[in-house]
Amino acid sequence: DTEVTQTPKHLVMGMTNKKSLKCEQHMGHRAMYWYKQKAKKPPELMFVYSYEKLSINESVPSRFSPECPNSSLLNLHLHALQPEDSALYLCASSQSSLSGGLSTQYFGPGTRLTVL
Amino acid sequence: AQSVTQLGSHVSVSEGALVLLRCNYSSSVPPYLFWYVQYPNQGLQLLLKYTTGATLVKGINGFEAEFKKSETSFHLTKPSAHMSDAAEYFCAVSQLFKAAGNKLTFGGGTRVLVKP
Numbered sequence: 001d002t003e004v005t006q007t008p009k010h011l012v013m014g015m016t017n018k019k020s021l022k023c024e025q026h027m028g029h030r031a032m033y034w035y036k037q038k039a040k041k042p043p044e045l046m047f048v049y050s051y052e053k054l055s056i057n058e059s060v061p062s063r064f065s066p067e068c069p070n071s072s073l074l075n076l077h078l079h080a081l082q083p084e085d086s087a088l089y090l091c092a093s094s095q096s097s098l099s100g101g102l103s104t105q106y107f108g109p110g111t112r113l114t115v116l
Numbered sequence: 117a118q119s120v121t122q123l124g125s126h127v128s129v130s131e132g133a134l135v136l137l138r139c140n141y142s143s144s145v146p147p148y149l150f151w152y153v154q155y156p157n158q159g160l161q162l163l164l165k166y167t168t169g170a171t172l173v174k175g176i177n178g179f180e181a182e183f184k185k186s187e188t189s190f191h192l193t194k195p196s197a198h199m200s201d202a203a204e205y206f207c208a209v210s211q212l213f214k215a216a217g218n219k220l221t222f223g224g225g226t227r228v229l230v231k232p
Contacts, residue, residue, distance in 0.1 A: 004159075031218070042206055042222035043160070056219065090159055094218065103148060103210050103218040107160040 003027075004108035006091050012114045015081060021111045023074040023091030031096040032074040033105065034066060037088040049074060050096045081115045088112050118143045118209045122223035130231050135194040137226050139181075139207035142188065148210040149190045150220070151181055155203045163205075166190060177201070202230045 004025045013019050023032065031050045035043035048056035049068040063085075065077040074091055092105040123138040141147055148167050152160040164175025171183040177200075181192045190207060207223040 006159075040225075042225050043220075045219055048219070092160075103212060104150070104162060104165055105210075105218070105220055106162065107152075109159040112157070 004091055004093055004106050006089075006108035006111050008111060009109070010112045010114075012116065013078065013081065014116050015083070017081075018077070018079045020078065021076040021089055021091075021113075023076075023108055024072055025093040025106070025108075026072055027093065027106070028071075029093035029095050029106075030071060031094045032068060033092040033094075034074070034076050035090040035092065035107075037090055037110070039087075043090055047076075078113075081113075083115050086113055086115045118147065118211050118221050120207050120209050120221055120223035122205075122207050122226050124226055125224060126227045126229065128229045128231060129197045131199055132196050135179075135192075135197045135201060135228065137192040137205050137207075137228070139190045139192065139223055140188050141190060141207075141209050143209060148218075149181075149183065150208045150210065151175065151179070151190075151192050152206045152208060153177075153203050154206065154225075160206065163192070197228075197230050199230050199232070202228055204228075 007022045033048050034046040037043040045058050046060045047066045052068045063080045067075040088110045090110045091108040094103050094105045119142045121140045150165045151163040153163050154160050163179050164173045166173050166183045174180045179194045205226050208220045210218045212218045
């Protein structure tokens, strides 16, 4: 089973709202990722968690706040977003390893976020 | 830094014809290479990957890719296109950050249109 689930599928929020995106995997993976994908563009890495600790932050604005409560769950808390933050937000997971073959990332279906 | 270039942002093929998507990479170390497919409004699905060993890699849905070190290429092919192959295809190279997981760098993507 290589399934990564994400909720909600769609989210519409105002610029003053606070919302959260959720991601879950049950493959025993110890690395989890958030990506942002604008229309007609490739995904861009935002955050990497390894063993529940934030290991990579790609200089993402503080209005995006990631959280990894346990090895299976990854959240992305949203606050005071801008319309340009509207995008598809993808979660992925992989085995955390020095071996490239085990570094395959498996993606969830994404959350389509619209900021009004 | 590693990078990936996909030649051609759009490819149009007739049903039953050969599909050829080009990917060239830049890497100072042996690369781990991936092809992902993204259907409209969905996440990324792994088609195939190259890590080590055999340079001809077979993936799902009849796709295969050949790693050519001398040409720094990892082109994706399918002998006979099907209507269901219409999607966006991303080539990616993986860079390991010690035990922090890995960072995927994506090419710009190639949108495949299949004509009846």
